[in-house]
Amino acid sequence: MIVLLNPRANHGRAAERWRRLQRLVEAEGRSLEVISLDGRLTPDTFTGFRQQGHEAIIAAGGDGTVNAVINALMDADTDRPHEPLALGAIGLGSSNDFHKPIAGRRCVQGAPMRIDVDGARPVDLGKVTSRDAQGRTRVRYFAINASLGVTALGNFLFNHPDRALAWAKGRSVSAAIALAIAEALIRFRPLPLTICVTGSTQHHTTYEVVNLGILKNVHFTGCLRYDTPVTPDDGLFDVNLYEGLGTPGMLCALCHLSRGSFLGTRGSHHWRADHLEVHSPIPIPLETDGEVYLVSEARFEVVPSCLRLCA
Numbered sequence: 424m425i426v427l428l429n430p431r432a433n434h435g436r437a438a439e440r441w442r443r444l445q446r447l448v449e450a451e452g453r454s455l456e457v458i459s460l461d462g463r464l465t466p467d468t469f470t471g472f473r474q475q476g477h478e479a480i481i482a483a484g485g486d487g488t489v490n491a492v493i494n495a496l497m498d499a500d501t502d503r504p505h506e507p508l509a510l511g512a513i514g515l516g517s518s519n520d521f522h523k524p525i526a527g528r529r530c531v532q533g534a535p536m537r538i539d540v541d542g543a544r545p546v547d548l549g550k551v552t553s554r555d556a557q558g559r560t561r562v563r564y565f566a567i568n569a570s571l572g573v574t575a576l577g578n579f580l581f582n583h584p585d586r587a588l589a590w591a592k593g594r595s596v597s598a599a600i601a602l603a604i605a606e607a608l609i610r611f612r613p614l615p616l617t618i619c620v621t622g623s624t625q626h627h628t629t630y631e632v633v634n635l636g637i638l639k640n641v642h643f644t645g646c647l648r649y650d651t652p653v654t655p656d657d658g659l660f661d662v663n664l665y666e667g668l669g670t671p672g673m674l675c676a677l678c679h680l681s682r683g684s685f686l687g688t689r690g691s692h693h694w695r696a697d698h699l700e701v702h703s704p705i706p707i708p709l710e711t712d713g714e715v716y717l718v719s720e721a722r723f724e725v726v727p728s729c730l731r732l733c734a
Contacts, residue, residue: 424511424540425477426457427464427492429484434592437484437515440534444513447531453538460488464495466505479509479540479733485516486567490712493548493730499562502550502726509543511733512536517596520567521712523642524655529734542734546655548726549639549711553718556706561718565711568643569723571701572614572634572665573673575710577607577644582715600645608673613666616703620662622696633665633673633690637699637723647680651693658727662699664692699723 430438449455456477469480482492489512496504514522514535522535529536549565570578581603584592588606591599613631620626638661641649653661665676668690679688686693699722706717 424453424455424479424481424538425472426455426481426483426513427460427468427488428457429460429482429488429491429515432484432488432516434517434596440515441483441513444531444534448536448538457483460484460491464491466495466498468495469504469506469508472508473506477508479511479538479543481511481513481538481733483513483515485514485713486518486521487713488512488516489521489566490714493564493566497548497564497730499550502729504730509540509731509733511538511540511543513538518600518645520640520642520645523648524640537733539734543731544656544734545728546730546732547639547658548729549637549660549723550726551637551709551711551721551723553709553716553721555717556719561716563711563714564726565639567640567712568636568638569709569711570634570636570643571616571703571707571709571721572632573607573611574634574636574644575708575715576611577603578710578713579708579715580606582713597645604644604677608670608677611673613668614703614707616701616707618664619700620694620696621698622659622694626694630664630666630692633668633676635665635701636661636663638663639725641683647677648683649680649685650683651685652695655732656728658725659695659697660699660723660725662694662696665690666692697725 482489498505551563553561591602613633616632617629638653651661702720708715709718
C-alpha cells in the first residue's frame with residue numbers, strides 16, 4: 424500500500440513518530456511504499472497506483488492531511504475518486520478527530536490506524552460549493568465536519584498564529600488549541616446568517632449564529648463533541664446550531680461540548696438534512712476539516728457511499 428506521509432503534521436513531530444511506527448507496521452507483514460508530501464497534492468499524484476497493484480492510499484498525518492488527500496482524490500464532476508482506491512489513515516496529528524469514531528479499535532503505540540483494506544466499506548462525504556465576495560467558486564469535500572462561526576474563527580487563528588500562539592504550538596498543541604479558542608471567544612460577534620435546510624422537513628430562517636456545525640462526525644477541535652446521531656454512512660448531515668449567545672453563554676456551551684452535551688442546551692437547534700444552504704451579507708470564515716477560507720454563500724450536500732474507507 425501507498426503511505427502519503429506529511430512530516431510537518433503535529434508541528435513537525437509526525438516524521439519522528441512515523442519512523443518508530445513504520446517498523447512495527449512492516450513487522451506485521453505489510454508492504455509499504457512511503458511518499459513524503461513536500462508539495463501540493465493533485466489528481467496526478469495517484470496516477471498508476473492501481474496499475475501497480477495498490478488497493479489503498481494511507482494518509483499519514485493529521486486531519487488536514489486526510490482532508491488534502493480526499494480533495495485531491497475526488498473528482499468534483501462525478502463525485503467519485505479519480506482512481507478506484509480505498510482511503511486509509513494513520514493518525515499522527517494533534518487532534519485526529521477523523522479517527523475518534525473508532526478510538527481504541529486499532530492503535531499502534533497510541534497512533535490510531537485505519538489500514539485494513541479487506542475491511543474497507545463505502546462511506547459518505549460532505550461536499551460544499553462556496554462563493555466568495557468576488558464571485559469565485561470553490562468546491563471542497565469533507566469527511567469530519569464543516570463549520571461557520573466561532574469554531575471556524577478559532578481554526579483560522581490556530582492555522583495563522585500570532586507570536587503568542589506560535590510559541591504555544593511549539594510547546595503544547597493542547598494549550599495552543601485552548602488559546603485559539605479563548606482568542607476566538609474574545610473576538611467573535613454573532614453572524615446574521617440565512618440558513619435553508621432540506622431534509623425530512625424544510626426550514627428557512629435567519630439566525631444570529633454563534634456556531635453552525637455541519638457534521639459527518641461528532642468530534643471537533645480536539646476535545647469537543649456533539650451528542651447527535653450522525654454516522655459515516657447514513658446519507659445525512661447533523662446540522663447543529665448555537666444562536667443568540669453572548670460570551671458567557673459561549674463559555675457555557677464550550678463546557679457542555681467538552682462533556683459531549685449539546686441537545687437541549689441553551690441556544691441550540693438541531694436538524695437532520697442532506698442539503699443545506701447558508702447566505703451571509705459579509706464574507707465570513709468557513710472551515711472544512713480544519714481548512715479555513717472566506718465565503719459569502721455556501722451550499723452543502725451529502726455525497727452518499729462515494730469513497731471506500733479502510734477499517
